[in-house]
Amino acid sequence: MDPMEGILLALQQIRAQKLKSFFAVIGVIIGVMFLITVVSVVEGMNRYMKEDFAKTVFGLNTVTVTRTPSVVFNGDREYWRRLMRRPRLTFADADLIREQLDVPALVAVVSENNGKLEGPNGTSVENVWLTGTTADYFRIRQYDVEKGRLFTPPEDRVGANVVVLGFDAADKLFGVLDPLGRRVKILANQSGNPITGVFTVVGVLKKQGTLFGMSLDNRAVAPAHSALAPMVNPHGFVDQILVQGDGPEAIPALKMSAEATMRTRHHLRPAMVNDFELETADDSLSFWDKISKILFIAFPGLVAIALVVGGMVIMNIMLVSVAERTREIGVRKALGARRRDVLFQILVEGATLSGAGAILGILIGIGLALAVRAFSPLPAAISPLWISVGALLGVSVGVIAGIYPANRAARMDPVVALRYE
Amino acid sequence: MNGEVIRTEKPTKNYEIGAEVVHALRGVDLVVNRNEYLAIMGPSGSGKSTLMNLIGCLDTPTAGQYWLNGQPVAGLIDDELARIRNREIGFVFQTFNLLPRATALHNVELPLIYAGVPSRERRERAEVMLGKVGLADRMAHKPAELSGGQRQRVAVARALVNGPAILLADEPTGNLDSATGDEIMNLLDALFDQGQTIVLVTHEHDIAARAHRTVTLRDGLISSDVGRMAVAGA
Ligand SMILES: Nc1ncnc2c1ncn2[C@@H]1O[C@H](COP(=O)(O)OP(=O)(O)O)[C@@H](O)[C@H]1O
Ligand SMILES: [Mg+2]
Numbered sequence: 001m002d003p004m005e006g007i008l009l010a011l012q013q014i015r016a017q018k019l020k021s022f023f024a025v026i027g028v029i030i031g032v033m034f035l036i037t038v039v040s041v042v043e044g045m046n047r048y049m050k051e052d053f054a055k056t057v058f059g060l061n062t063v064t065v066t067r068t069p070s071v072v073f074n075g076d077r078e079y080w081r082r083l084m085r086r087p088r089l090t091f092a093d094a095d096l097i098r099e100q101l102d103v104p105a106l107v108a109v110v111s112e113n114n115g116k117l118e119g120p121n122g123t124s125v126e127n128v129w130l131t132g133t134t135a136d137y138f139r140i141r142q143y144d145v146e147k148g149r150l151f152t153p154p155e156d157r158v159g160a161n162v163v164v165l166g167f168d169a170a171d172k173l174f175g176v177l178d179p180l181g182r183r184v185k186i187l188a189n190q191s192g193n194p195i196t197g198v199f200t201v202v203g204v205l206k207k208q209g210t211l212f213g214m215s216l217d218n219r220a221v222a223p224a225h226s227a228l229a230p231m232v233n234p235h236g237f238v239d240q241i242l243v244q245g246d247g248p249e250a251i252p253a254l255k256m257s258a259e260a261t262m263r264t265r266h267h268l269r270p271a272m273v274n275d276f277e278l279e280t281a282d283d284s285l286s287f288w289d290k291i292s293k294i295l296f297i298a299f300p301g302l303v304a305i306a307l308v309v310g311g312m313v314i315m316n317i318m319l320v321s322v323a324e325r326t327r328e329i330g331v332r333k334a335l336g337a338r339r340r341d342v343l344f345q346i347l348v349e350g351a352t353l354s355g356a357g358a359i360l361g362i363l364i365g366i367g368l369a370l371a372v373r374a375f376s377p378l379p380a381a382i383s384p385l386w387i388s389v390g391a392l393l394g395v396s397v398g399v400i401a402g403i404y405p406a407n408r409a410a411r412m413d414p415v416v417a418l419r420y421e
Numbered sequence: 422m423n424g425e426v427i428r429t430e431k432p433t434k435n436y437e438i439g440a441e442v443v444h445a446l447r448g449v450d451l452v453v454n455r456n457e458y459l460a461i462m463g464p465s466g467s468g469k470s471t472l473m474n475l476i477g478c479l480d481t482p483t484a485g486q487y488w489l490n491g492q493p494v495a496g497l498i499d500d501e502l503a504r505i506r507n508r509e510i511g512f513v514f515q516t517f518n519l520l521p522r523a524t525a526l527h528n529v530e531l532p533l534i535y536a537g538v539p540s541r542e543r544r545e546r547a548e549v550m551l552g553k554v555g556l557a558d559r560m561a562h563k564p565a566e567l568s569g570g571q572r573q574r575v576a577v578a579r580a581l582v583n584g585p586a587i588l589l590a591d592e593p594t595g596n597l598d599s600a601t602g603d604e605i606m607n608l609l610d611a612l613f614d615q616g617q618t619i620v621l622v623t624h625e626h627d628i629a630a631r632a633h634r635t636v637t638l639r640d641g642l643i644s645s646d647v648g649r650m651a652v653a654g655a
Contacts, residue, residue, distance in 0.1 A: 331519075334518075335506070413480075414479045418514070
């Protein structure tokens with residue numbers, strides 16, 4: 001019997017018993033759906049991490065020196081206490097790192113806080129990302145202006161009270177007005193004390209979009225030594241020191257040089273571990289790789305459970321269906337069906353049934369992945385490879401689940417089967 | 422050509438039910454020639470169906486020999502028997518045994534499917550066969566949409582579509598009223614006239630009277646073998 005015949009027959013069967021067929025393959029539907037959804041989101045995250053996140057947060061070819069790691073896996077109290085005892089980074093650290101470098105590189109300090117902006121006519125914006133930094137920051141992060149200009153190294157040095165606004169912040173404060181040359185009042189809390197300063201807008205950054213649903217455009221960037229300094233960090237400390245090389249191959253040297261400088265600054269003896277962090281985009285990716293590996297290890301188990309349970313349900317339903325059709329099988333054998341014909345018929349039936357379930361699961365999974373992308377900050381990338389994997393798994397479950405019932409049907413004694421009522 | 426289609430040599434069939442052994446057949450010597458019309462009679466439980474199953478290669482004897490078209494059958498395995506059933510035997514059952522979800526046409530196509538006939542030819546041959554039994558206008562009907570007599574006609578068409586050496590009919594009129602039963606018997610008579618070898622199981626004398634030879638079974642043995650007529654063409 002040719003496969004097409006078997007598939008058509010099985011489809012007929014499914015059409016005749018829609019609800020029963022649906023329940024038969026619900027495990028397969030759930031398993032495949034889960035597979036497609038999770039893989040799509042994880043793959044989307046992967047792509048996102050590699051293409052957007054790492055670049056936005058850590059910058060290209062950049063070593064970031066910080067006091068504490070940006071991600072902490074080990075959360076015990078002693079560990080935290082040690083982190084909190086680490087010395088803060090200073091402007092002097094940054095200066096020395098710059099002096100000690102023997103390859104061309106850009107160095108910038110960054111201090112950040114949340115605050116509020118007040119514009120003319122009583123307009124204001126809450127929850128603004130405030131950044132006190134040096135002029136090279138814009139080059140390191142590859143930020144460009146939509147209008148106006150960035151602040152300059154001289155303004156940087158004297159700590160001029162000039163500010164470059166993010167696209168959204170400028171839009172909310174000024175609307176249709178031209179923000180350039182206008183005054184903005186910045187307000188922030190530092191160690192419980194409210195601090196304010198008045199700045200002149202010199203530029204507006206190009207729109208950056210969002211990262212995990214957070215706007216990257218609701219921000220204000222001012223020179224590190226300006227009136228913003230006490231708002232973002234007390235007493236001339238800094239949060240981060242950025243060191244950017246010419247290319248990826250410069251990173252190890254930059255890392256070594258910055259590390260040596262910081263160890264000297266902190267008087268660490270050779271046996272002592274670093275009391276600061278050196279992070280690169282690759283580090284953050286390795287962290288993400290760790291997470292995605294865990295996901296990829298844990299979740300096949302869940303998919304497997306759904307598929308095994310689904311397979312068992314299919315097997316039972318097919319056993320019932322084979323028993324119900326004992327007479328039919330007897331007739332087929334009387335008319336010349338060999339064991340392999342009967343076996344094949346039942347296997348194709350199982351494969352068609354679960355294949356239909358897999359297709360449904362794939363469609364629902366794609367729908368869910370698209371919904372995740374549309375309604376949550378998580379990205380999703382639908383990959384044809386995993387769709388094929390889902391379909392293949394689904395069909396295999398049906399074939400494997402069908403082996404026992406099919407074998408039973410194939411071995412029926414035609415005389416007994418024909419007398420079955 | 423008038424050869425032996427069926428030759429059995431002391432075939433026995435025992436069924437074991439727990440400790441008890443039922444001797445359904447105790448050694449039935451039977452020879453059926455090509456173009457014979459044979460009726461097998463006997464009281465219920467005398468072994469008629471068991472003998473039919475044996476002749477039809479649905480079952481193998483416990484002991485003894487059976488040749489179909491000169492080929493020994495007794496020792497064959499499942500799939501070889503399936504092949505013989507497909508090529509040499511056409512079954513007509515009391516309960517029709519059509520596939521309920523399939524159309525008349527598809528039911529008739531079944532033996533051709535298992536014979537590996539390509540679908541175009543299969544369809545044509547099944548259509549011709551249904552035409553011969555007078556159902557050219559019922560091909561797309563499912564069994565539930567057909568009368569009892571029409572169902573049995575479909576079964577006859579299915580039995581004959583592969584050109585079998587023998588047509589085996591086990592109580593073919595058992596589930597039909599007498600008028601419809603007569604119709605089916607007329608159809609079998611016509612097939613015999615066209616050269617079909619027929620073995621018919623029945624317990625009704627007027628049905629058996631249509632055959633040209635009657636073998637009567639009793640307790641798994643032949644109690645009488647009456648040839649009403651000389652074998653056609655002999
Ligand atoms: N599968 C079976 N298992 C056990 N006993 C059987 C089986 N088939 C038939 N028999 C027994 O064999 C004997 C002959 O049965 P059968 O050939 O069906 O007789 P008939 O068709 O003449 O009524 C009966 O006693 C019946 O009970
Ligand atoms: Mg009987």
